[in-house]
Amino acid sequence: MNKFMVVTRQVIRKNIKSPAYLFSLFFPVLIIAAIALFAFITNKTNQTPTIAITSNNVALRNALIESPTHGDYRVSKAISTEQVAEKRLSHEKIDGYLNVTVTGQTVSAVYRQRTNGNSLDSDTLKNNLNTLKLRQAAQQLGLTAKQLQQLFAPASYKTQNVAYQNGVVRRQRSNQQGANLVVAFVVTFLIYMFIAMYTSMIAQETATEKGSHIMEILVSSVSPVTQFFGKVTGMLALIVLQVIITGIAGLIGMQYFNHNISFLGDFSFSQIQPGMVSVLVAYFVLGVMLYTVIAAMLGSMVTRQEEVSQALSPLTTVGMLAYVASFIAVNSNSLLIRIGSYVPFLSQSLMPVRYAVGNAALSEVWASVAIAAIALVLMTWVACRVYQQHVLDYSNRKHWYQFGRKRRA
Amino acid sequence: MLTVANLTKRFGPKQGVEDESFTIHEGEIMGLIGQNGAGKTTTFRMILNLLPPDSGTVLWQDHPLTKDDYNTVGFLPEERGLYTRMSIQDQVVYFAALRGQKPAVTRKALPQWMARFNVKGKLTDKIKDLSKGNQQKVQLIATLIHQPKLIILDEPFSGLDPVNAQLLEDSIIEMKQNGASIIFSSHDMANVERISDHLLMLRNGETVLSGTPDEIRSQFGNTRVRLRSPLDKAALVAFPGVNDVQQRGNAYELTLDNEAVGHDLFKAATSKGYIPEFSQEPPSLDEIFRIEVANHE
Numbered sequence: 001m002n003k004f005m006v007v008t009r010q011v012i013r014k015n016i017k018s019p020a021y022l023f024s025l026f027f028p029v030l031i032i033a034a035i036a037l038f039a040f041i042t043n044k045t046n047q048t049p050t051i052a053i054t055s056n057n058v059a060l061r062n063a064l065i066e067s068p069t070h071g072d073y074r075v076s077k078a079i080s081t082e083q084v085a086e087k088r089l090s091h092e093k094i095d096g097y098l099n100v101t102v103t104g105q106t107v108s109a110v111y112r113q114r115t116n117g118n119s120l121d122s123d124t125l126k127n128n129l130n131t132l133k134l135r136q137a138a139q140q141l142g143l144t145a146k147q148l149q150q151l152f153a154p155a156s157y158k159t160q161n162v163a164y165q166n167g168v169v170r171r172q173r174s175n176q177q178g179a180n181l182v183v184a185f186v187v188t189f190l191i192y193m194f195i196a197m198y199t200s201m202i203a204q205e206t207a208t209e210k211g212s213h214i215m216e217i218l219v220s221s222v223s224p225v226t227q228f229f230g231k232v233t234g235m236l237a238l239i240v241l242q243v244i245i246t247g248i249a250g251l252i253g254m255q256y257f258n259h260n261i262s263f264l265g266d267f268s269f270s271q272i273q274p275g276m277v278s279v280l281v282a283y284f285v286l287g288v289m290l291y292t293v294i295a296a297m298l299g300s301m302v303t304r305q306e307e308v309s310q311a312l313s314p315l316t317t318v319g320m321l322a323y324v325a326s327f328i329a330v331n332s333n334s335l336l337i338r339i340g341s342y343v344p345f346l347s348q349s350l351m352p353v354r355y356a357v358g359n360a361a362l363s364e365v366w367a368s369v370a371i372a373a374i375a376l377v378l379m380t381w382v383a384c385r386v387y388q389q390h391v392l393d394y395s396n397r398k399h400w401y402q403f404g405r406k407r408r409a
Numbered sequence: 410m411l412t413v414a415n416l417t418k419r420f421g422p423k424q425g426v427e428d429e430s431f432t433i434h435e436g437e438i439m440g441l442i443g444q445n446g447a448g449k450t451t452t453f454r455m456i457l458n459l460l461p462p463d464s465g466t467v468l469w470q471d472h473p474l475t476k477d478d479y480n481t482v483g484f485l486p487e488e489r490g491l492y493t494r495m496s497i498q499d500q501v502v503y504f505a506a507l508r509g510q511k512p513a514v515t516r517k518a519l520p521q522w523m524a525r526f527n528v529k530g531k532l533t534d535k536i537k538d539l540s541k542g543n544q545q546k547v548q549l550i551a552t553l554i555h556q557p558k559l560i561i562l563d564e565p566f567s568g569l570d571p572v573n574a575q576l577l578e579d580s581i582i583e584m585k586q587n588g589a590s591i592i593f594s595s596h597d598m599a600n601v602e603r604i605s606d607h608l609l610m611l612r613n614g615e616t617v618l619s620g621t622p623d624e625i626r627s628q629f630g631n632t633r634v635r636l637r638s639p640l641d642k643a644a645l646v647a648f649p650g651v652n653d654v655q656q657r658g659n660a661y662e663l664t665l666d667n668e669a670v671g672h673d674l675f676k677a678a679t680s681k682g683y684i685p686e687f688s689q690e691p692p693s694l695d696e697i698f699r700i701e702v703a704n705h706e
């Protein structure tokens with residue numbers, strides 16, 4: 001086994017064995033499970049109500065009982081009179097009953113329900129009643145079924161969103177855009193979280209090795225370059241693992257909520273373009289790695305572990321600013337936002353959002369991804385050199401991150 | 410064979426090491442002595458390429474030490490460091506793997522080493538739960554378990570009680586018998602004198618003494634006498650050529666002007682026949698160490 005692999009495996013093993021890391025790894029799974037459990041419990045306690053239908057018009061009552069319920073209620077057919085229904089209600093055998101009174105052309109209905117019963121979503125019942133009334137009226141007017149259908153066919157209504165770029169209209173179906181934006185937001189947030197997490201992980205680790213002088217053993221066993229790349233590769237493996245777990249948890253969760261919970265509206269995964277997915281994955285890996293590499297460098301520059309957060313703060317601030325700017329990018333396509341979406345360290349937050357709202361074409365996105373990739377190569381090279389020079393440097397030489405504080409002091 | 414030639418390192422105006430030269434053959438132990446700040450740690454760092462020398466060369470088996478030689482090195486840094494959250498086994502396996510030893514080999518050898526150093530703890534115990542002494546022993550095991558050929562131990566005896574120091578001495582001797590070249594530092598003479606084939610004393614980076622323990626001691630002449638005889642203190646103090654008289658129980662320790670004084674002293678002490686003790690020796694290394702330190706203050 002070569003030493004590069006020894007270091008890489010050590011980074012992976014060490015973190016996988018840490019409870020804090022495992023928790024963060026499976027956090028999305030826990031969240032999804034918790035929400036699913038919550039939905040399951042609330043579904044259980046709020047079951048379909050059982051109701052009775054009574055009427056002075058037997059034909060109407062029968063027709064109403066036969067109408068589709070869409071699972072909103074269940075009709076207890078045996079109860080046909082108001083007295084019986086009231087009695088059943090008082091015994092809590094049913095959740096409510098509908099009494100329909102037909103007098104000439106007017107139809108009036110009263111729904112009485114127990115306050116402690118399962119509540120009724122009355123839309124379906126109302127629609128059924130209206131349909132029956134209309135059909136009755138139409139029959140009296142002598143209309144055919146076809147005429148009836150024409151009469152009640154709803155007007156067509158659609159929303160189209162347009163985005164202009166260089167005076168050219170590009171069109172996206174609105175729900176597709178919605179889906180992209182949701183995913184872009186979630187992923188931008190996750191990228192920010194990952195950046196905060198992995199920068200601190202690798203910087204702490206490096207600073208600990210240096211502060212505890214383990215570094216002297218490491219450097220006399222493995223060259224700093226091998227060590228650096230081993231560490232960074234180990235981190236990359238952890239990042240990919242976490243992206244996969246988070247992604248799978250997200251997919252399963254969204255699919256589940258799609259069927260069971262309506263907050264996502266008509267969100268659907270079929271609406272996310274494959275292009276969007278590859279963009280997000282590219283930014284995920286490139287963006288987080290860019291920060292991780294720099295964090296390893298910063299970790300090697302401090303002499304004591306307590307200095308880590310201070311040394312990291314400029315880096316994490318940039319990450320946070322980029323994340324905040326991503327909210328602005330939803331509604332604004334200003335020059336600053338456009339430039340920012342090409343700048344490494346910012347692009348991972350800005351470009352996915354710009355693309356999702358239709359402010360950037362796929363070609364522009366890939367250009368920005370390419371810039372980020374080149375930046376990653378360059379930064380890795382720089383970080384590796386700095387790491388090499390600083391891992392054994394215990395002199396209290398002032399580093400750039402200390403200047404501000406010293407001057408203020 | 411490790412050959413260090415004319416090694417020099419300055420830290421700004423401060424002297425690190427000045428024109429240091431020595432050779433350690435296979436199966437030899439070199440003891441590096443000197444006060445704090447004498448340049449011992451700096452010497453080790455330069456041998457291992459952790460610190461570039463201003464001038465001078467370090468050759469291992471007649472070539473500069475490169476990363477291909479790392480697997481044959483065992484290094485115990487002065488400031489001990491272990492991953493406190495790792496288990497003993499994971500820790501030792503990792504360090505050995507970094508020196509190119511397969512985990513299976515390390516896992517097989519580890520229990521014997523634990524027993525040899527009498528480490529109190531299970532293989533799965535976390536380092537942070539061990540006592541300081543046991544942590545130090547784990548680090549020693551991690552330094553030696555891959556059977557290195559070039560062993561560098563920076564103050565290995567500090568913090569060890571006499572029993573554990575003896576265990577370490579035995580292990581160092583065993584490594585020497587296996588053909589390793591060993592260099593270690595100490596500011597305690599006792600261990601150094603017992604196990605070193607060669608000694609090098611540094612003071613402010615300069616080499617003030619170098620050679621085998623006997624060579625070094627004989628440079629100072631046979632001027633120490635320990636004596637139990639009918640002669641009392643007053644007679645000894647008055648004796649020509651005797652500089653200093655110290656009473657140790659019912660024996661006396663004398664410092665002579667030169668070796669010849671011993672002959673006269675022996676005659677005088679035995680003039681009435683049998684005496685229980687007379688020994689004439691060079692000063693102990695411990696004393697030489699103190700003389701050398703005092704010489705330059």
Ligand SMILES: Nc1ncnc2c1ncn2[C@@H]1O[C@H](COP(=O)(O)OP(=O)(O)O)[C@@H](O)[C@H]1O
Binds near residue numbers: 445447448451452
């Ligand atoms: N990185 C460094 N920067 C500046 N001075 C140093 C450095 N390392 C060692 N020194 C100085 O070099 C001298 C020798 O130190 P060292 O080799 O650690 O001594 P020893 O190990 O014998 O106690 C000391 O005066 C020490 O202060």
Ligand SMILES: [Mg+2]
Binds near residue numbers: 446449450451487563
């Ligand atoms: Mg030292």
